[in-house]
Amino acid sequence: MSRYEAVIGLEVHVELKTETKLFCGCSTEFGKEPNTQVCPVCLGLPGATGVLNKKAVELAVKAGLALNCEIGTNTWFDRKNYYYPDLPKGFQISQVFRPIAYKGYLDLELNGKSKRINITRAHLEEDPGKLTHAGGSIITSHCSYVDYNRSGIPLVEIVSEPEIRSGEEAKAYLEKLKAILEYAGVSDVKMEQGSLRCDANVSVRPVGSTVLGTKTEIKNMNSFRAVQRAIDYEVERQIEALMDGGRIIQETRAWDENLGVTVAMRSKENPDYRCFMEHELAPIELKTEWIEDVRATIPELPDARRKRLVEEHGLPVYDAGVITSSLDLAEFFDAALKEYPDAKTVSNWVMGELLRLLNARNLELSEAKITPGGLASLLKLIEKGAISNKMGKEVFEVMFEEGKDPDQIVKEKGLSQISDESQLNRIIAEVIAKNPKSVADFQSGKEKAIGFLVGQVMKATRGQANPGVVNAILREKLAE
Amino acid sequence: MKISEKEVEQLAFLSRLDLQGEEPADWTKSLNAVLDYLELLNKLDTSAVEPAAHVLPLKNIFREDRPQQSLDKELVLANAPEEEEGSFVVPRIV
Numbered sequence: 316m317s318r319y320e321a322v323i324g325l326e327v328h329v330e331l332k333t334e335t336k337l338f339c340g341c342s343t344e345f346g347k348e349p350n351t352q353v354c355p356v357c358l359g360l361p362g363a364t365g366v367l368n369k370k371a372v373e374l375a376v377k378a379g380l381a382l383n384c385e386i387g388t389n390t391w392f393d394r395k396n397y398y399y400p401d402l403p404k405g406f407q408i409s410q411v412f413r414p415i416a417y418k419g420y421l422d423l424e425l426n427g428k429s430k431r432i433n434i435t436r437a438h439l440e441e442d443p444g445k446l447t448h449a450g451g452s453i454i455t456s457h458c459s460y461v462d463y464n465r466s467g468i469p470l471v472e473i474v475s476e477p478e479i480r481s482g483e484e485a486k487a488y489l490e491k492l493k494a495i496l497e498y499a500g501v502s503d504v505k506m507e508q509g510s511l512r513c514d515a516n517v518s519v520r521p522v523g524s525t526v527l528g529t530k531t532e533i534k535n536m537n538s539f540r541a542v543q544r545a546i547d548y549e550v551e552r553q554i555e556a557l558m559d560g561g562r563i564i565q566e567t568r569a570w571d572e573n574l575g576v577t578v579a580m581r582s583k584e585n586p587d588y589r590c591f592m593e594h595e596l597a598p599i600e601l602k603t604e605w606i607e608d609v610r611a612t613i614p615e616l617p618d619a620r621r622k623r624l625v626e627e628h629g630l631p632v633y634d635a636g637v638i639t640s641s642l643d644l645a646e647f648f649d650a651a652l653k654e655y656p657d658a659k660t661v662s663n664w665v666m667g668e669l670l671r672l673l674n675a676r677n678l679e680l681s682e683a684k685i686t687p688g689g690l691a692s693l694l695k696l697i698e699k700g701a702i703s704n705k706m707g708k709e710v711f712e713v714m715f716e717e718g719k720d721p722d723q724i725v726k727e728k729g730l731s732q733i734s735d736e737s738q739l740n741r742i743i744a745e746v747i748a749k750n751p752k753s754v755a756d757f758q759s760g761k762e763k764a765i766g767f768l769v770g771q772v773m774k775a776t777r778g779q780a781n782p783g784v785v786n787a788i789l790r791e792k793l794a795e
Numbered sequence: 796m797k798i799s800e801k802e803v804e805q806l807a808f809l810s811r812l813d814l815q816g817e818e819p820a821d822w823t824k825s826l827n828a829v830l831d832y833l834e835l836l837n838k839l840d841t842s843a844v845e846p847a848a849h850v851l852p853l854k855n856i857f858r859e860d861r862p863q864q865s866l867d868k869e870l871v872l873a874n875a876p877e878e879e880e881g882s883f884v885v886p887r888i889v
Contacts, residue, residue, distance in 0.1 A: 351871075
């Protein structure tokens, strides 16, 4: 198997965060009744001509700059002609010849190593309508339903160079791309709402070869994990086919999430889109000053933020990478850190408890009830010794679910830690009396025996004793 | 002949045009005349000429990102050959 290497390029479609469509004033809001956000322009009715949304141009330039691209100062739109019911005009308005952004890159951190993936281009185009196939699958259905609410929504299509070598790298690329676009504020990048979609071009070739093998295009992947699995499957399928003396057919294949396989959809030998300039829309001429104005609106991006967390707050690179992978998480961390300035402790709770609960409940951070200030208050309670670390986790879970104040939860649950020495003295005396062997062991130099005695005190107080205080009192008494 | 009668018929089929009698042959003839003319234009050396993205001296025609009223749903579906629960219904695609 190692005689072959995978050559993978990704095409990512990202919906731009505009109020209205690319060429008309119809709303882009998600989840509305079919065909209620359409007009003659986005329905492609004869004679209707659109006017370009300025905000979409601005966001596309912003996306390009955030991805280290050069910006085309003289660009225009083209028509990509094909017949399909999701495209009522018979052509898609896209940028074929002069993309608004090109020659960019992003850097991945993979297993401690950095890898640069070059970006060929990022161009503006309109989204087609949405097809739903009766009976579930395009192959078995007798008819399809078309909703044109999505028709004309502004997209940037971001095309990578075929420099990705595995499913894992593809996933890392997508995570990075998503984070950058999210930070830059150009898109909601929600795969489940279709505001980020990814197709993968996959081929394999003998290691050392510089010629590209025949590629297949994989579609229908609905999560980053699905992209990784689909690519890994497809790479292996192609290698096996070649090793069995077969050949790869250039085709579009669909990922089947349930079966974990890619299935041939249609052959795509030589798609001829007969592209030509969209002569009904005026060309776009961007001034350098205007491009620089847009650049000035780009906030701190994930790489810079990660670096700041490492250099200014001493966080481990791994922690900083996890925390900055999503803007929400990074903002939460910064806000908590402001009120509880111990970066590593805050990071442990964010990466441990917060991410654990978000993953377990399959929630977005915005859906959790805990606030950064709440976490800071909780950490102060633990630091004071009012509750133990373990109790803290219990309180955290209630805060996560209900958003209450940690003091209130501690009171309601009767969780407060016993640090009161007179109360502990009584319990410790009992434990010493009941465990003469462990006491003798400790006094004869077996250091480990103290752990057992502390454990007995914890048990007697149902975990509410402050272990540090217990340890200190025990040592004092046993030394007598 | 740059385009065959068979290709014209396929194009008509894709465009849902119903060509009858002499029409496929007539259209093949006139489309080929257009293509011949373009062939003549192709002979010009334009390597030093910037492509004309627009025939008028226009650029940067923008609108602000402000929502406008969409079409009434009944009007939207008025021309649909078939409709179901607000969606256009089209025959099996592949």
